[in-house]
Amino acid sequence: MFDDIKLEAIPMGRDLLLTITGGEAHIGSASTAYPVSGGFDVQTTAVPGHKEHTLSADFARRAAAALNRTVTVVMGIHYDNLTKEEIMAISQHTSDLLEKYLLSETNTL
Template sequence: MNEVVLKKASGRIEVTLKAIRIGKDLLVVITGGAGHIGAVGAGTNCGGMAVSSVMTTPGHRDDRIAKDAAERISKKLGCNCAVIAGVHYDGITAQEIKDVLILSSTLVDELEGALRTEG
């Protein structure tokens, strides 16, 4: 089973992406700060078109990270993908929230190359 861990930081914000191969599919965990399960996204690739859905834990706002990552990963890699996202920083600012989204997106972009290196 291949496993990849990637990290990115901006100021006090650090986001970690951990990906584990399950056969041809992927389980991805994106966390930062006080990690938790805030949202779970599922993505699948149907004939080159990726679709995704998301379930959010009440009171959490990690759904954008989970849904976007699941859809992008399944489209780019042509596999089923489950993404668990949970990022929490006390007193997070609007700019830091943007940083979390940018860092998460960048890590998803880097995942394909990292998996190729591992495999």
């Protein structure tokens, strides 16, 4: 289910852009996590009416901390008439995609 959801990574110098899209792809939110003294801060912009920011901010922070670099996550996932259970499944699936990507990257560092 939701097999068309994908994560794409685009290196930008030292920084990293991650896009996570599925269904009718679009830009629903953009979150950038960057290092500050003692951790990482996140700035997020969300398109009104979209909910991806509830995931993108956490995903950007997780990726920045794991990779020790500035990371922007742009998310846009849309399917019509989702149930709460389907929304939870999408949330879990995208989190799993991110975790798989981070494991592959941290194993090559």
